[in-house]
Amino acid sequence: MEKESFFKRYGLLILTGIVVGGAAVLLTKFGNPANMGFCIACFLRDIAGALNFQRAGFDAEVGTGIVQYIRPEIIGLVLGATLLAVIRKEFRPKGGSSPMVRFVIAVFVMIGALVFLGCPLRMVIRIGGGDLNAVVGLVGFVIGILIGIVFLKRGFSLKRAYRQSMAEGLAFPALMAALLVLVAVAPSFIIFSKSGPGSQHAPLLLALIVAAVVGVLAQRSRLCMVGGIRDAVLFKDFRLISAFLAIIVTVMVGNLLVGNGLTFSFLEQPVAHNEALWNLLGMVLVGWGSVLLGGCPLRQLILAGEGNTDSAVTVTGFIVGAAVAHNFGLASSATDIGTGPVALAVIGGFVVLAVISVANMAKMEG
Amino acid sequence: MNFVATFHTHLSAMLTCGSLQKAGVTAKLAPVPRVLSSSCGTCVFYGGAEPHLETMDRDVEAVYRREETGDYTCLFRGEE
Secondary structure, eight states: OOOOOHHHHHHHHHHHHHHHHHHHHHHHHTTSOTTOSSOHHHHHHHHHHHTTSOOTTOBTTTTBOSSOOOOHHHHHHHHHHHHHHHHTTOOOOEEOSSHHHHHHHHHHHHHHHHHHTSOHHHHHHHHHTTBTHHHHHHHHHHHHHHHHHHHHHTTBOOOOOEEOOHHHHHHHHHHHHHHHHHHHHOOTTSOOOSSSGGGOOOOHHHHHHHHHHHHHHHHHHTOOHHHHHHHHHHHOOOHHHHHHHHHHHHHHHHHHHHTOOOOOBSSSOTTOOOOHHHHHHHHHHHHHHHHHHTSOHHHHHHHHHTTBHHHHHHHHHHHHHHHHHHHTTOSOOSSSSOSSOHHHHHHHHHHHHHHHHHHTBOOOOO | OOEEEEESSHHHHHHHHHHHHHTTOOEEEEEOOTTTOSSOOEEEEEOSSSOOGGGSOTTEEEEEEEOTTSOEEEEEEOOO
C-alpha cells in the first residue's frame, strides 16, 4: 500500500479540532459559560432542564433553576451532520443493536460526566483553559477506556444493527428541528434559566451556525474523543487523537487571544470542583461506558444525525441520565460533589457496566 | 495487503482476522477507511491472491480489493 501524506492522513482531523476549539472559544466570548463553549453533557442537561425534567438550583425568587435552556449547539451539531450525510448519500437509517442496554449505559455515562462536570469534549476544553482538575479527569477517562478495551478484546459486543425505515432514521433529526422551533419561539411552558450557567448563552443564530459547521466537519472526519484513545491503543492509529490535541492547543491559544483567561490551577476554575477522587471516578465511568457504546457523547449525536437510531436512543439515555443526576443530587456543583448518594451511583455504575460487559461477551475460540 | 473487509461489529472483525491468520493469511485490524464508511468501526486488511470470502464471519458488511490507484472495488456485500 502506498504511504498516505501527512496532510491526507491528519489534515481534516486537525482542521476539525481547530474549528471545534475555535468554536468553543468564540461561543464563550459571545456568552456561553467559561470553559463551556461546547459541552455535550452540559448542553443535554440544559435541554432536560428546559423541558422541566430537572430544575437544579431552583430559585423561587426568579422562578427557574440554573441549568435550563434549549442549547442550539446540540441542534446544530445533529442537523449539520444530517445535512452532510444526506448530501453525501451517507444517511442510512439503522438500529437494533441492543438499544435498551445502550440506554442504560448512557444513563450512567451521563451521571459520570455530571459528577466530573463535563463530557470528554468539555474535559479537553477545560484542559485547554488551564483547569488541572480536568487533567485528573483525563487520567480517569483513559483508565475507563482501557477497561473497556479489555472487554472489547475478550469479545464484548452489543450485536449488529440492521437497516431501518427512513421515517425511523429521520425521527431524531425531526425532534431536533422541533427543539429549534421551541427555542426560537420560547413558549411559556419551556423554561429558560434566569440565573446561573443556563442563563449564559451565545446568540441563537450564532450558536446554531457554528455548531452546524462543527457537525458537518465531525461527520466528515468521524471526530470522537473516545475513538482517539481507543484507536491509539488498539491499532496504534493516531488520526483521531490528533484532533483531540488540536482542540487543546486551539483553546489555549484562543483563550489568550480573545482574553477569556488561561490560568493553570486546580482552584477556582469555572464550573469545576477540585474533588480529585470524584473527578477521576466520574470520568472512568464515562470512558468505560463510551467504549461499550462505541463513541463519546459528541459522536453519538453525529451518528444519530446520520440516521443511527441506537445512537438516538443513547442520546435519550443521556437526557434521562442528566435528569436523574440532578433530581437525585448526584451532579456536582462548582464547589463540591453532589449532596445525594454520589458514591452509590458511581460504584453502582461500575457494577452495572461490569455486568453488561460480561453478559455481552461472546465465547472466543482459543 | 490488497484486500479489506468491513464488519457490522468489532467482534466480527476480530474473529475474521483470527480465522484469516489461522489460515496462514497475513491480516491486521484497523479503523475502517473513511472512504468506505462514515461509521467508525473496525476492518481487516489482509493479503493473498484471492479474497477468502469463505473465511468471513457472518456479520461481514463488505469486502473490497484495493487497486493500485488507491481506489477500492467492492467484491462482496453482506446483508444490510
